Amino acid sequence: MAEAFLPDDARRAAEVIRRADIVIGIPSYNNGRTIGHVVRAAYAGLAKYFPQLTGVVINSDGGSTDNTQEAVLSARVEDMHLMLFPTPIPTSHRLSFPYHGVPGKGSAFRLIFQMAKRLDAKACAVVDSDLRSITPEWIDLLIRPILFAGHDFVTPYYQRHKYDGTITNSIVYPLTRMLYGVGVRQPIGGEFGVSARLISRYLEREDWETDVARFGIDIWMTTIAIAEGFRVCQSFLGAKLHDAKDPGSDLAAMLHQVVGSVFMLMQEYSPIWQSRTGSTPAELFGFRFDVGLDPVQVNVQRMVDAFKRGCHELGEIWALALEKDTLAAVRRLGGCTPESAELFHLDDELWARVVLDFACAYKRHPLLRGMILRSLTPLYLGRVASFVGETETLVAAEVEEKIEQLCLVFENLKPHLTAQWNEDSDQVRGSQPPQDVEQPELHEENLEV
Amino acid sequence: MIEILRNVLEAALERLRYHVTTYLPSLLAALTLVLAAYLTAVLARWVIYRIFKGLAIDKFLRQSGIAFMVDSSGRLRATRLVAETVYWCILLSGVLVGVNVFGTDLTTQFIQSFIFLLPKLVVAGLILLAGAWLGQYLGRSMLVWAVNEGFPSPRRLAALVRILIMFVAVVVAADQLNFARSVFLAAFIILVGGAVLAASLAIGLGRGGVQRFFEEKREQTGESGERSLWTHL
Structure with a gap:
């Protein structure tokens, strides 16, 4: 299975190199402007922190039409004195291949993992190719916990602008933490360290062609690691500054892929998450410090308008997904007209209920999943505006x-989710959950605008 | 004169007696059969309501969205569906058997036509059901897309998609039944031709408006700094 999609040139390169201790993977698509810096940082990180180990930097490219591959192959760390090396050190191998299959980050990762397995690597780190803030230390922070502390999966811990990473903050982090009981602050951060054991597990799986092949890959990796009991930790990397991800992709598609992957995995790991309660944060490595961040511009009025438009137009679809009470509360909110968009308020509990209802609807309506997930967009925008x-x-x-409070709200609603998830198939939308489950009340005062 | 009148009367009574003795037993037999079929149908429905659960069918109805299509609250259940289908099938069979008792050319022809048409009716019904489902699905998808993209009048767009799909289903079903084939085909061609013409005119005449819409949208989400909020996960 692992060999099936390995391109010929990659296979040949692996036969020449034979083995490597560390593989650094960089997925790319038209990142010629930034990828050179990322490759240099990876090189320098390998040279500076793991000089005794052999390393390979692999770029897995999605068919870039700019100079991405040339930038990878020509990137050099010219001056070793910058890193205070007394003598020149041997350079690591550097490879660049186009991946095959569904276009997306997931397919790029698949090729990187296949190469890592082929080269019998002890650890693999993957970093985005659009990073502007990556330093050689990132390689150390992503690899060291695996090589020297026995961890299987290292997730990033960034300092981000308060309006950056809103899908993470409002959906993925609280939901993942509530479900699997492990607090990983950036579950879809984009930079990860992975052990050989976990790479083998990833490659065994058959769902590479789903949303996982695109934006879903990050949460897929994190969820498998957490749910299947691999040792997971976090490393503080400082600030994450990067170019816009994929200018061609739209928000609805991203939400669909990321949230769809979370919900898909919820079904697979249903017995696991139902058996877990509470949460504990994953171990955090690295020295924490404050950094300057890129400003994020937002137009709250436009987001509120999108939410209201959704309330006005998407009622019939939301009725398939939302519980009666939740739908009524959302509609009340959509009907209100605050004096200014800044006063718009979609409270934590209502938002958590919306997300959990959508998760159950995803399970209940397999043929309508795409439509249901896309209809979440206006609700998400309402939440972000709030x-x-x-x-x-x-x-x-x-x-x-505030984000911690939201996580606790999610955790408090877990019994409600479990009951709704396991609801007898005879029951229909809008029916009452079983009597023995305590039902947290929706507070009317929180719905006021 | 009285003799003639009596003969006519006797002939009429004889014909009446003949018809009564010929058709009354058949009629009574037919009514008995229909009554028996009705009672069997009611009994079968009662039994099915009590013993048939049909959880797998329920699941299919719910997951495919058919339950919500037939009944907006999604309360359509397999038990009811199967019980009602069985009820009507038994009742219909009883009526057909009852009619067949008369054994006339007319009834035989009627039954033959019905039996010949039945599979086509079933197929046409399934085509209409599939059309309704697909129309609803694509209409809703269009609605969500149009709302997310900020298109004007998303409901109208969705309704248009639904009507188009349903109309195609009706044309195919009519074709299956050999019913007003040319009329439906002509209407379909006129509609599609009209839609293409309307779209061409809209693109030609309203090009400026469409261009403006997309430019405004690009300005709002694409080129401005706000893009970062949409793209940073």
Whole structure:
């Protein structure tokens, strides 16, 4: 299975190199502007922190039409004195291949993992090719916990702008933490360290051609690692500054792929998450420090308008997904007209209920999944608008506290989710959940605008 | 004169007696059969309501969205569907057997036509059902897409998709039944031709408006700094 999709040139290169201790993977698509810096950082990281080990830098490209591959192959760390090396050190191998299959980051990762397995690598790190803030230390922070602390999966821990990573903050982090009981702050961060054992597990799986092949890959990797009991930790990498991800992709498609992957895995790991309660944060490595961040521009009014438009137009589809009470609360909110968009408020509990209802609807309506997931977009925009309004005057630590509160709301609603998930197939939408399950109430005052 | 009148009367009574003795037993037999079929149908429905669960069918109806298509609350259940189908099948069979008792050319021809048409009716019904399902599915997909893209009048777009799909289903079903084939085909060609012409005119005459819409959209999400919020996961 692992060999099936390995291109001939990759196979030949693996036969020449034979083995490597560390593989650094860089997926790319038209990243000629930034990838040179990422390759240099990877090189320098290997040379500086793991000089005794052999390393390979692999670029898995999605058919770039710019100079991405040339930039990879020509990137050099010219001056070793910059890293205070007394003597020149041998350079690591550098490879660049186009991957085959479904276009997307997941397919790129698949090729990298296949090569890592072929080369019998002890650890593999993957980093985005559009990073502007990557330093050689990132390689150390992603690889060292695997080689020297026995971890299988290292996730990044970034300092991000309060409005950056909103899908992470409002859906993926709280949901993953609530489900699997492990607090991984950036489950879809994009940079990961992976052990050989976990790579083998990934390659065994048959779902590479699903949404996992695109934006779903990050949460897929994180969820498998957490749910299947691999040792997971976090490394503080500082700030994440990068170019816009894929200018051609739209928000609905991204939400569909990321959230769809979370919901798909919820079905597979249903017995596991139902048996877990509470949560504990994953171990955090690295020295934490404050950094300057790129500003993020937001247009709250436009997001509120999108939410209201959804309320007005998508009622029949939301009725398939949302519980009666949740739908009524959302509709009330959509009918309100605040004096200014900043006063719009979609509270934590209502938002958590929306997400959990959508998760159950995803399970209940297999033929309507795409449509249901795409209809989440206006609700998500409403939530982001509300979050922006609430946190406008808050500093990073206070914003983090707000996100922590949201996570706790999700955790409190877990019994409700479990009951709804296991609801007898005789029951229909809008029916009451079993009597023995405590039902947290929706607070009317929280719905006011 | 009285003799003639009596003869006519006797002939009429004789004909009446003949018809009564010929058809009354058949009629009574037919009514008995229909009554028996009705009672059997009611009994079968009652039994099915009590013993048949059909959880797998329920699941299919719910997951495919057919349950929500037939009944917006999604309360359509396999038990009801099967019980009603069995009820009507038994009742219909009883009526056909009852009619067959008369044994006339007319009834035989009627039954033959019906039996010949039945499979086509079933297929046409399935085509209409599939059309309704597909129309609803694609209409909803269009609605979600149009709302997310900020298109004007998303409901109208969705309704248009539904009507088009349903109309195609009706044309195919009519073709299957050999019913007003040319009329439906002509209507279909006129509709498609009209739609293409309308789209061409809209693109030609309203090009500026469409261009403006996309430019505004690009300005809002693509080129501005706000893009970062949409793309940073």
